[in-house]
Amino acid sequence: MTAPLTVEEDELALLTDLYQLTMTQAYWREGMDDQATFSLFFRRLPAERRFMLACGQQHAAELVSRLRFGKRAIARLAETGRFDDAFLDWLANWRFEGDIWTLPEGTPVFANEPLLEVDAPIAQAQLLESLIMNLVQLETVLASKAIRLVMAARGRPVVDFGLRRMHGVDAAVRGVRAYRTAGLAGTSNVLGGLRHDLPLNGTMAHSYILAHDSEREAFRAFARHMPGTTLLVDTHDTLAGVREVIALLHEEPDLSIGAIRLDSGHLEELARSARQLLDEAGLDDVKIVASSGLDEHAIDALLAADVPIDAFGVGTQLGASADAPVIDLSYKLVEYAGEPRIKHSPGKANLPGRKQVYRHVDAAGRLAGDTIAGRDEQLDGSPLLVRSVTQGQPDPQTMALAESARERVAQTRQRLPESLTQLAPGDGNYPVTLSEALSARR
Amino acid sequence: MTAPLTVEEDELALLTDLYQLTMTQAYWREGMDDQATFSLFFRRLPAERRFMLACGQQHAAELVSRLRFGKRAIARLAETGRFDDAFLDWLANWRFEGDIWTLPEGTPVFANEPLLEVDAPIAQAQLLESLIMNLVQLETVLASKAIRLVMAARGRPVVDFGLRRMHGVDAAVRGVRAYRTAGLAGTSNVLGGLRHDLPLNGTMAHSYILAHDSEREAFRAFARHMPGTTLLVDTHDTLAGVREVIALLHEEPDLSIGAIRLDSGHLEELARSARQLLDEAGLDDVKIVASSGLDEHAIDALLAADVPIDAFGVGTQLGASADAPVIDLSYKLVEYAGEPRIKHSPGKANLPGRKQVYRHVDAAGRLAGDTIAGRDEQLDGSPLLVRSVTQGQPDPQTMALAESARERVAQTRQRLPESLTQLAPGDGNYPVTLSEALSARR
Numbered sequence: 001m002t003a004p005l006t007v008e009e010d011e012l013a014l015l016t017d018l019y020q021l022t023m024t025q026a027y028w029r030e031g032m033d034d035q036a037t038f039s040l041f042f043r044r045l046p047a048e049r050r051f052m053l054a055c056g057q058q059h060a061a062e063l064v065s066r067l068r069f070g071k072r073a074i075a076r077l078a079e080t081g082r083f084d085d086a087f088l089d090w091l092a093n094w095r096f097e098g099d100i101w102t103l104p105e106g107t108p109v110f111a112n113e114p115l116l117e118v119d120a121p122i123a124q125a126q127l128l129e130s131l132i133m134n135l136v137q138l139e140t141v142l143a144s145k146a147i148r149l150v151m152a153a154r155g156r157p158v159v160d161f162g163l164r165r166m167h168g169v170d171a172a173v174r175g176v177r178a179y180r181t182a183g184l185a186g187t188s189n190v191l192g193g194l195r196h197d198l199p200l201n202g203t204m205a206h207s208y209i210l211a212h213d214s215e216r217e218a219f220r221a222f223a224r225h226m227p228g229t230t231l232l233v234d235t236h237d238t239l240a241g242v243r244e245v246i247a248l249l250h251e252e253p254d255l256s257i258g259a260i261r262l263d264s265g266h267l268e269e270l271a272r273s274a275r276q277l278l279d280e281a282g283l284d285d286v287k288i289v290a291s292s293g294l295d296e297h298a299i300d301a302l303l304a305a306d307v308p309i310d311a312f313g314v315g316t317q318l319g320a321s322a323d324a325p326v327i328d329l330s331y332k333l334v335e336y337a338g339e340p341r342i343k344h345s346p347g348k349a350n351l352p353g354r355k356q357v358y359r360h361v362d363a364a365g366r367l368a369g370d371t372i373a374g375r376d377e378q379l380d381g382s383p384l385l386v387r388s389v390t391q392g393q394p395d396p397q398t399m400a401l402a403e404s405a406r407e408r409v410a411q412t413r414q415r416l417p418e419s420l421t422q423l424a425p426g427d428g429n430y431p432v433t434l435s436e437a438l439s440a441r442r
Numbered sequence: 443m444t445a446p447l448t449v450e451e452d453e454l455a456l457l458t459d460l461y462q463l464t465m466t467q468a469y470w471r472e473g474m475d476d477q478a479t480f481s482l483f484f485r486r487l488p489a490e491r492r493f494m495l496a497c498g499q500q501h502a503a504e505l506v507s508r509l510r511f512g513k514r515a516i517a518r519l520a521e522t523g524r525f526d527d528a529f530l531d532w533l534a535n536w537r538f539e540g541d542i543w544t545l546p547e548g549t550p551v552f553a554n555e556p557l558l559e560v561d562a563p564i565a566q567a568q569l570l571e572s573l574i575m576n577l578v579q580l581e582t583v584l585a586s587k588a589i590r591l592v593m594a595a596r597g598r599p600v601v602d603f604g605l606r607r608m609h610g611v612d613a614a615v616r617g618v619r620a621y622r623t624a625g626l627a628g629t630s631n632v633l634g635g636l637r638h639d640l641p642l643n644g645t646m647a648h649s650y651i652l653a654h655d656s657e658r659e660a661f662r663a664f665a666r667h668m669p670g671t672t673l674l675v676d677t678h679d680t681l682a683g684v685r686e687v688i689a690l691l692h693e694e695p696d697l698s699i700g701a702i703r704l705d706s707g708h709l710e711e712l713a714r715s716a717r718q719l720l721d722e723a724g725l726d727d728v729k730i731v732a733s734s735g736l737d738e739h740a741i742d743a744l745l746a747a748d749v750p751i752d753a754f755g756v757g758t759q760l761g762a763s764a765d766a767p768v769i770d771l772s773y774k775l776v777e778y779a780g781e782p783r784i785k786h787s788p789g790k791a792n793l794p795g796r797k798q799v800y801r802h803v804d805a806a807g808r809l810a811g812d813t814i815a816g817r818d819e820q821l822d823g824s825p826l827l828v829r830s831v832t833q834g835q836p837d838p839q840t841m842a843l844a845e846s847a848r849e850r851v852a853q854t855r856q857r858l859p860e861s862l863t864q865l866a867p868g869d870g871n872y873p874v875t876l877s878e879a880l881s882a883r884r
Contacts, residue, residue, distance in 0.1 A: 161459070
C-alpha cells in the first residue's frame with residue numbers, strides 16, 4: 001500500500017513546483033530561449049544567526065547538472081493533462097548545458113550575497129529552482145546550527161544524536177554531510193556517518209538498563225561486550241548510577257569504561273558531583289558525556305562555569321535546527337537577454353545582474369567585510385564564487401573544494417571576528433557593502 | 443563525487459543509531475530474547491500546539507515489518523570492526539516477527555498517549571526504534587502544523603507551497619502525505635502530489651514577468667497558454683498589476699483568468715483594494731489568492747477581518763513546521779519478560795506496561811477526554827490503538843485505515859471541542875486521565 005521512501009534519479013526532476021513546468025512550457029511555446037542568470041540568496045539572516053554556513057550548493061550544482069526527465073517522469077506529466085505532447089518530447093531531451101557559480105561548501109555567507117548563480121537559457125535555469133533550493137536549504141540550515149554547537153564547545157567534541165528528530169530519511173543521511181562540514185566530531189547515525197565519513201559514536205539506551213535485573217548487571221554486561229564504552233547512569237538516580245559504575249570497576253578492575261553519560265536533571269550539579277565521585281575513586285580517566293536537550297547556549301553556559309563535561313551529544317535542538325529551521329532563500333532572475341532584471345515588491349527587491357562577492361581580511365587574517373560586485377568587476381579581496389559547472393559539466397578542480405570543506409571550515413572558525421562568534425541573537429555588524437558599479441546599476 | 447540522494451531498501455536498516463546495533467549485539471551475546479513492549483509517545487505538547495495529529499505511524503509499521511539487513515548493509519557493518527561475524531550472520535537473517543499496535547493515521551493525540559507500541563523479542567523491537575521515530579516525527583510534525591492552517595482558513599482552500607523549505611527530498615515527498623491527511627487542498631509539489639494523490643496547483647513566478655518586456659505581455663502570454671490560471675500581480679506595484687489584468691481582459695475578453703495572487707505588502711489593504719478594482723470592472727469571478735510568509739495566525743486575522751481572500755498558499759512557515767519543528771518523541775521499554783518496566787529520570791518518567799487509549803465523546807459527539815489504560819483493560823469509550831502488524835505481517839483491514847485518514851480527519855475537525863480549535867498557545871484543557879489500574883501499577 002505504501003509509496004516508496006526513495007526518489008529514483010529518473011524521477012528527481014519531478015521534485016519541483018508545478019509552475020516551473022508550466023512556465024517552461026510557456027517559454028518553449030513563446031520561443032524564449034535567451035540567456036538568463038538566476039541568483040540564490042537570502043534577504044535576511046534569521047534572528048538567531050550571525051552568519052549562515054553555505055553548504056550543499058556544490059552538491060546541488062553537480063546533481064542538477066545531470067538532471068533528466070526520464071520516461072517515467074514524462075509519463076506522469078502526460079497523465080496530468082497539462083502539457084503538450086510536443087513539449088513533453090522536448091522535455092525528454094532537456095539537458096542542463098549552462099554554468100553554475102557557487103560559493104565553496106562551508107563558506108560563511110551573509111544577507112544578499114549569492115550562494116549560487118546559474119547562467120543558462122531561461123528554460124534550463126528556471127527548471128532547477130525548486131530542487132536547488134530544497135537541497136541547499138537543508139545543508140545550510142543544519143550546518144549553520146552545527147557550527148554554533150562547535151563554537152560553544154570550545155574544542156570539546158560535539159556528537160550528533162539527532163537522527164530521530166531529523167525530517168525524514170534524506171535529511172537524516174544528507175544532514176550528516178552538513179554536520180561533517182561544520183565540524184561535529186561524530187554521529188550516532190550509522191548510514192549517515194558511513195556515507196559521509198563522520199566517525200560513529202554510540203552509548204546505550206535506558207531500555208538496556210531496564211531489561212536487566214539491575215543497573216550494575218546491565219553495566220557489567222555492556223562493558224564486557226563493548227570495552228571503552230560509555231555507560232548511561234541516569235535511569236534511576238544519576239549519582240547512585242555513578243556509584244554503581246565505581247562499584248563495578250572495583251569488582252572487575254579489568255573492565256574498560258571510557259565515560260559515563262548524564263541525560264537528565266541538573267547537569268551542572270550532577271557533572272560536578274559525578275566528577276568528584278569518580279576522581280575520589282581514582283577514576284579520573286573516566287570521562288563525562290552530557291546530553292538532554294542541549295543547545296549551544298546550554299553548552300556555553302556549562303563551559304563558562306567550568307563544569308567538568310568532556311563531550312556533548314546533541315539531538316533534539318540540532319536535528320531540525322529547531323530555533324531557525326528555515327532560511328528564506330530566493331532564486332531570482334537577475335539578468336535576461338543581456339539586461340539586468342529587478343523586481344520591486346515591497347521588502348522583496350533584489351540586486352540586478354550577475355555578481356561576485358569579494359571578502360576582505362584584516363591584518364590578523366580575520367574576516368573584515370565583504371563587497372558584493374558585478375561579476376565582471378575586479379576588486380581587492382578574494383573573489384568567493386567559483387564556477388562549479390561549466391557548460392553542463394561539473395568542474396573537477398572547483399568540485400574538489402567540496403571535499404576539503406571540513407578542513408576549510410576549521411580554519412575559518414579561527415578567522416571569524418569576535419562579533420560573529422557570539423551566540424546571542426543580534427547581527428554581527430559584519431560589513432557587507434555594494435560596489436560602486438553595483439550601487440549605480442541598482 | 444557525491445553520494446546518492448536515495449536510500450535503497452537494502453540499506454534502510456542502517457538508518458539507525460549505532461547503539462541500537464551494539465545493544466542488539468549485547469542482547470544476542472547474552473541470549474536475551476524475552477518478549478518486550480516498547481511504547482512511542484511524547485511527554486509534553488509543544489507550547490504552540492493543543493494537540494498533535496498522529497501521522498506516519500501506520501506507514502512506519504508497514505515499512506519496518508519488511509526491514510532487512512541486506513548484503514550491502516552487512517558488509518558496511520563488518521567494515522566498522524565493531525561486530526562479530528557470527529552476530530552479523532544472525533543479523534543477515536533478522537526478521538521482524540512481532541506485533542505493532544498503532545493509532546490510525548490522522549488521530550489527534552496528547553501527551554503520554556502511545557502513538558505506537560511494538561511487542562516482540564527485545565532484539566527485534568529495539569532495532570526498530572530510530573527509524574520509527576524518524577518516520578513518525580516527520581509526518582506528525584507536518585500534519586499537526588497543516589491542520590492548524592486548515593482550521594484557520596474556515597473552509598477556504600490552503601495550498602502547500604513549501605517544497606523549497608522542506609528538509610530534503612524525503613521530507614518533500616512524504617510530507618505531502620501528511621498534508622493530504624491534514625486536509626490541505628493542494629500542493630505545488632509535483633512529485634509529492636502525484637505520489638500521494640493531492641491535487642497539483644501552480645501559479646507563476648516573478649521571473650516570468652521579468653523575462654517579458656512588460657507585465658501585461660507576460661500576463662497575456664501566460665493566460666493564453668494556461669486558461670484559468672492565476673496571475674502574480676506584485677512584481678512592481680500590486681494595484682498597478684491588478685489594473686494590468688483588468689486592461690488585458692478588456693483587450694481580450696476571451697482570455698480566462700481564474701485568480702490573481704498577492705505575494706507581498708499589506709495583504710489586508712491590497713486584497714480589499716484589488717477586490718474593489720476587480721468588482722468595479724465586472725470581474726467578480728476572478729478570485730484572490732494570497733501568499734507571502736503566511737501562517738495560521740495571519741490567515742485567521744485576515745479572515746476574522748473579512749478580508750476578501752479566497753485561497754491561501756503557505757510555504758515557509760509550513761515546510762518545516764517552523765514554530766514547532768520537532769516533537770520530543772520517546773520510544774521506551776515498558777515491559778520485558780512479562781514485567782512492567784519504568785525509568786525514573788527526573789522529568790522523564792514513563793507509564794509502565796502495554797497500553798490502550800480510550801476516547802470519550804460528549805452528547806454532541808465531540809471529543810470529551812481520554813483514558814490511558816492497560817491494554818488488557820476494558821473501559822467505556824472507543825479503544826484507539828489498532829493492531830497494524832501481526833506476527834510480522836501488516837494487517838490489511840487496519841492498514842486500510844491509513845487510506846481513509848483524510849476523510850476521517852475532516853470529520854474529526856468537526857468533532858473537536860472549541861478549546862482544541864483555538865490557535866493561540868496554551869493547552870486545550872483536554873482531559874487525559876489514567877485508568878485506576880494503570881495509576882495503581884505506576
